[in-house]
Amino acid sequence: MIGLISATAAGAAARDRLAAAWPDRTRVYDGPVGDAVRRAFAECEQLVCFLATGAVVRLVAPLLGDKAADPGVVCVDEGGRFAVPLLGGHAGGANALALEVAESLGAQPVVTTATDAVGLPGLDTLGLPVEGEVAAVTRALLDGEPVALETEVAWPLPPLPCTGSSAVGGYTVRVTDRAVEPGAREVLLRPPTLVVGVGASRGAPAEEVLEVIEGALREAGLSRRSVASLATVDAKAEEPGILEAAARLGVPVVTYSAGELASVPVPNPSDAPLAAVGTPSVAEAAALREGGELLVPKRKSGGSPAMATCAVVRRPGRGRLAVVGLGPGARDLLTPRAKDELRRASVLVGLDQYVDQIRDLLRPGTRILESGLGAEEERARTAVAEARRGHAVALIGSGDAGVYAMASPALAEASADIDVVGVPGVTAALAAAALLGAPLGHDHVSISLSDLHTPWEVIERRVRAAAEADLVVTFYNPRSRGRDWQLPKALAILAEHRRPGTPVGVVRNASRPDGTARVTTLAGLDPATVDMMTVVTVGNTATRTVAGRMVTPRGYRWQEEPA
Structure with a gap:
């Protein structure tokens, strides 16, 4: 929820415009401003204060706690001219909120976060758990110092101006699901690559389910922060121990029918689950149902009798291919969604003259693969191949990419092992x-x-x-x-x-x-x-x-x- 606070009639008018535009996202806080700010700060994920920045600084300063938990705060002047993220630009989402507020009110966003100012994605805004010296490595990226990108597991990250390998004592961004501690000058990004298959007897305690899961991860040297989901048979969809274990890990429970699991080849089938739920494997089959590498075969919990089993699979990071229509050429006919996809892609593939049209919109570190007229099918194959390597790829075309353009040859090459996003454009x-x-x-x-x-x-x-x-x-x-x-x-x-x-x-x-x-x-x-x-x-x-x-x-x- 977004708390809205104002002090004057002019501020209240702008506040009410935003409340009317976002009725399901906002709550208006009336009464004395100090009390309103304190209540909203405690109750809301974000605040928009129609007050001077100095006043808001003084009001929220005594309330500040932890950067990761404090709400994002945006200030809007009483004239509705500027939207300024004051607190929690990244962690609190204030930068993104300021952009939304500005668009809704016709204001100018004023974002001062260094990474946003130069078009660099913040390491703490990638949607992945992050550990290590985020500030130091980010500063090195901003200063143009060498920063190595080490991808132990492929993941479709946005562009980062990194080098290929690390030097002794240098800065590093490491993408890994291993249970390692960040070193000096290092940031660890934890992609959700691990699926834990779980089987449990009726009434299995959550502690026993968690114990077998955490033991399997620990012995395999894997990070619990990279667990994407717990998977099991649908007969166990309401098993309290599994649901509580998933809640403690902060991941969803994914279920499959016994018939689906019975069709999955596994190394350790058993008669017991076949008799109980209709499939010779629950833990291994559920973990392997969507493919991947079996890192931890089925293991039992330590109870007597054992009431839980688990298996761990690493699924390859799915690459992402955005097929982007650039419109007929005028910049104001390039859609906001297309701009977002261009800035999200770490690899751009396109005709050289189309690349020239949007080169200034690309983030630092974007790898550009351009070619001349007549190479449409080769560009499509290149884009799909890059996505299959786990990259975030944008394949560009003029007009709408699906109309006499690149979507057709690209989708003819693409299979189900990558995610494909179509971005419409204004056709000729x-x-x-x-x-x-x-x-x-x-x-x-x-x-x-x-x-x-x-x-x-x-x-x-x-x-x-x-x-x-x-x-x-x-x-x-x-x-x-x-x-x-x-x-x-x-x-x-x-x-x-x-x-x-x-x-x-x-x-x-x-x-x-x-x-x-x-x-x-x-x-x-x-x-x-x-x-x-x-x-x-x-x-x-x-x-x-x-x-x-x-x-x-x-x-x-x-x-x-x-x-």
């Missing part, structure tokens, strides 16, 4: 339509006239079908030096079904500084004025030109233009 057809008016107001279709990958016979059949169906048509890749006859042929096919005066929009470099847009007619279009940077939109039989703009009615009664 949509950007062009916005410049032309409203040509896509009813049913429409996009057709590429490039016969490099599609036989012309197929393209022609599609154009004829669109013409006969009276669809508005947007032509991509309409004309190049080596393909100069396809557009005239396509226009001739449409002309068999549409009047010569049918409006046609021609947009080149939509949304870019050198872009042009014009409306002509089916009979008046000169194909020689069109190139590969152009999209051509041909209206249907209802499309009209109104005040110089193309308009296709949505289906309401169309008022004919006056004669």
Whole structure:
């Protein structure tokens, strides 16, 4: 919950605007300001104070306890101009909250945390348990000193400006699930790679379940902070000892049916669980159900009789592939989600001219793999291969990555061993339509006239079908030096079904500084004025030109233009 505190009428007005925008996330604290701050500080995860920063400093100073537990505090001036994270920028989420508050109120966020100021992800903001000298290693990263990145287990981290190997006495970021202590000038990141399969007799005490789990981890040299979940058979989904053990470890319980577990090959099957719950293995099979390396085979607890078993599996870190549409080229048409994914990726794959468009948005340490025109399939294979190595990858394309762009070849290569995220973008057809008016107001279709990958016979059949169906048509890749006859042929096919005066929009470099847009007619279009940077939109039989703009009615009664 976010506590909202104000002292004046102006502050209360801004406070109430935020409360109205976030009714389920906020609570307004009334009364004397000092009392309100003290109550909110004790009851809320975050505070937004519509007060001067100096006043808030004096009010919260006596309340400060532990950096990891104190709420994040954001100050907003009474004019609603600035949102300043004052306390808990990372641990308390105040930096992210300030950005949200600023967006909601139309204010300017003022983030002073050093890592955020230079676009460096904070080591304590990666969503992983972190140990060691976070401040010292972060300072070394900020100062450009050599910092080694040692990945004992692969995990899709954001970009970090690290070197490949450590030097004696140097700084290190180590990604590990081993039970090791951080050394001097070292930070340990604990990815959730371990799955503990658990079997238990009815009424097994939580202490006994925990004892066998912690003993297995200890003897294998594994960190309990890297345990992602406890896994068991669904017949044990409500077993109190398992649920309490999971709660103490701070992890969820994942369950599978006996049939699912019975199909998993295990080294140590047993007749006892087969008779009890219908599968020859619970602990090993549940741990191995989603794949991985068996690090600790089934072991029993020390009770007499033993009432719990466990097995430990390391699952490989799943790489992450974000297929990102950059839009038509204008920076303000690049979506916020696309920007977030570009900054999250440690590896960027793309066409060199598209990389140049967004190079300034990348974080330090991003590895860039760029290539020239005509290498789409190779770029797709490269991006998938990098994701399979456990990296966070962004594969970029213009417009929407799923429309005549990189999503299709990439997803044809990707299998279920990586996570794939699609990030939509503004397509060339949509950007062009916005410049032309409203040509896509009813049913429409996009057709590429490039016969490099599609036989012309197929393209022609599609154009004829669109013409006969009276669809508005947007032509991509309409004309190049080596393909100069396809557009005239396509226009001739449409002309068999549409009047010569049918409006046609021609947009080149939509949304870019050198872009042009014009409306002509089916009979008046000169194909020689069109190139590969152009999209051509041909209206249907209802499309009209109104005040110089193309308009296709949505289906309401169309008022004919006056004669």
